[in-house]
Amino acid sequence: MANAPRKGPYICGIDAALDVVSGKWKGLVLWELHAHGVRRFAELRRALPGVSEKMLTQHLRQMEEDGLVHRTVYAEVPPRVEYSLTESGAALNEALRPLGEWGRDRIRRHRLAVAPDLDAPVPAGS
Amino acid sequence: MANAPRKGPYICGIDAALDVVSGKWKGLVLWELHAHGVRRFAELRRALPGVSEKMLTQHLRQMEEDGLVHRTVYAEVPPRVEYSLTESGAALNEALRPLGEWGRDRIRRHRLAVAPDLDAPVPAGS
DNA sequence: TGCGGTACCCACCTTTTGGTAAGTGAGGAG
């Protein structure tokens, strides 16, 4: 369903914000879009290791519906769709920054596993 | 299971932080504990409308495991268990504050100003 | 001619999450 009954009555702002960022890849999408400004579908897909097309579409649609991202479709022969953050999305990203710092701190402190590299895989050795 | 293989390799700090706060009631528990300092199990349960005992226990256990809350058991005849935030938990709450403000802002905005083109969700007039 | 790339949609399946209801054992209220 395009319009799930999310957005139930919220108890506090945290609730509302978490509702909007909950989803396996939403935080990363936000981050990617923030880092690059504008990204095409396939670029996002390549940027998120292991995401399925379905999930990416689904998340992007919800985020569009939630007013976080802007979607531009070019009616060209090879389809082209560009995604970028709206003001609201950018503000959310800002609001997420302290959380990200807390998370990095936590990773450092607990020596947690960090992602397998995604931007420069190309193992030189083999 | 009590010990799910969460804490997979993280891609960024946001990831790690969201992992730790994801759960229907965790944000609220954090908030309650922050607001009151120390709370007993039943107090928390009463504070969260609709939470089941199972979920509350489960969330509290995970949060303890994640080093967010401190759990003190008094070996008394009517059992008594007190929960409070650890330093890490308090810091997380701080980091969550801008997010909460963003959420409140979002709630406000969507109540008053309806966007001219996309959503016009019926002002409930009956 | 066949393949890969583009940006999806769809049906089906598994995993995860959350909810319901019952049981525990001792003490205090009625």
Next chain:
DNA sequence: CTCCTCACTTACCAAAAGGTGGGTACCGCA
């Protein structure tokens, strides 16, 4: 004597989230 409270645990279920693999319509490349 029975019920209620405390802080859980366990077994069982339902719903949501996420994953898999297919198809679409068109293009350029070899």
